[in-house]
Amino acid sequence: MSLPLAPCHMRRNARMTDFHGYFLPLSFTSILEEAKAVREKAGLFDISHMGHFMATGPGVRRHLNGLITSDLEAVPPGKCLYALLPNDQGGTVDDLILAASGEDEIHVIVNAGNRDGDFAWLRDHLPKSISLEDLSAGQIGLALQGPASSQIVSLLARGFEGMKRREARFSMGAANHLWISRTGYTGEDGWEFFGSEESILPLYRILSEKGGDLGLHQAGLGARDLLRLEMAYPLYGQELTPEKTAFDAGLDFAVNLRKGSFLGKDKMLEKRAETGRNRLTGFVLTERGIPRTHCPVLDPATGLQVGEVTSGGHSPRVGGGFGLAYMEPGFLREFEQGKEAGVEIHGKIHRARIHERPFVTGGLSGKKESAQLAVKSNGTADQGAKR
Amino acid sequence: MSSERRYTPTHEWIQSFGDASRMRVGITEFAQKEITDVVFVELPKIGKKVPQGAEVAIIESVKAAFSIYAPMGGEVVAVNGSIESNPALVNADPYGAGWLFELRIDNAAEWDSLLDEKGYQALLSSGTAGGH
Structure with a gap:
């Protein structure tokens, strides 16, 4: 399905890709350069495919x-x-x-x-x-992400830069159902906008034409996936599935057990109490290689499969191949204590060790924001409107 | 004197530079754009013998892994060591400094099965390009 900004991306010679039936930019220049721009300055993502x-x-x-x-x-x-x-x-x-x-x-x-x-x-x-x-049909979604976002957002209107983290504003009337929030899915400061083509296209034009002077890069899905993986944020269909619970994926912070009951709560708690369920963990390769989704994870001592990679990639910031994998609890305990795992890539075993999540520090995972991360249990979103 | 450059439907190129039995192999401009940021290349060992069409190298990019197939059968007689330390050369200069390996050709007649420039361009514009 073509989205409203596709012609603009094509004029910029974006490499386009199919994502769940939507025609979106994979990258404009280089995935690694775009990811670096978001960590150091700012990037602009088309997220019109979000529902x-x-x-x-x-x-x-x-x-x-x-x-x-x-x-x-x-x-x-x-x-x-x-x-x-x-x-x-x-x-x-x-x-x-x-x-x-x-x-x-x-x-x-x-x-x-x-x-x-x-x-x-x-x-x-x-x-x-x-x-x-x-409200998705014909909608444009934009994510402005990166440490320079607060200067760049001032190009659009006075007052946006004063929004608090995770604050959302809505504009009704002429710009019907316009969503503006200080959120994102990259681990960096930023804003997300959703609304009709008429209301968002002018914002896209201003950011695209004037943002470059303030360090803004156009960025695609390749950089978006790498940035979210560096933060260990889950991607539905990979870390999260109809079989996996929030607890399996380590998203305990997003589950409030003190509030009233919710659909599926009892089953989630039953599954949390089961001892045999695989749990998600972060890993880095200690030798050259790039793990990808579905790569088997093996116990090097027995050669038996003890898990599977859900998302993998290569990041200069992490220092090589890294990813997320579900692992059997017995093996995971040893892995957490320093035992190496084997990740099978193209039929060869690559050694891996555990890595804390998120994989990178800086931006919202830096010192300044750690206080906010600590209050996650109050239920406010750490992560923004996503993918 | 270098030969004409010929192509495969899977977006490798092959060309000789002087010695007609020794051919250099790389990926095309189209392929490097599709593959995106090359992170490293698993190059074959020198001395490895490969039939035409066999997988001979793997290019790992940020996006995915891509198999590279031998445009002609032969023995690997050289690999491009400079892409070990600077894999971005494959993106920056796919027909030049970003070459992958060299083959000592077994059967010169296989040359005739490859696409010439015109044929490769026609393949690209037909949008039915396969392989990668």
């Missing part, structure tokens, strides 16, 4: 809160919330960003590949008194 829903009606917060893992009722209007949408077995339908634009009006940002499934799931599980609207 954008609006749920309205009396008690909509309470009804949605019964379907998600974190506490929407504890989040004031104008603040973004990261949550998982569990299925009735405690596995994961999707991960989401939610924000209230009014007392009885909630915006939800979902993954592109799950848009139809999420809509059907929410429609089936919300009462008929709640209206659910898909």
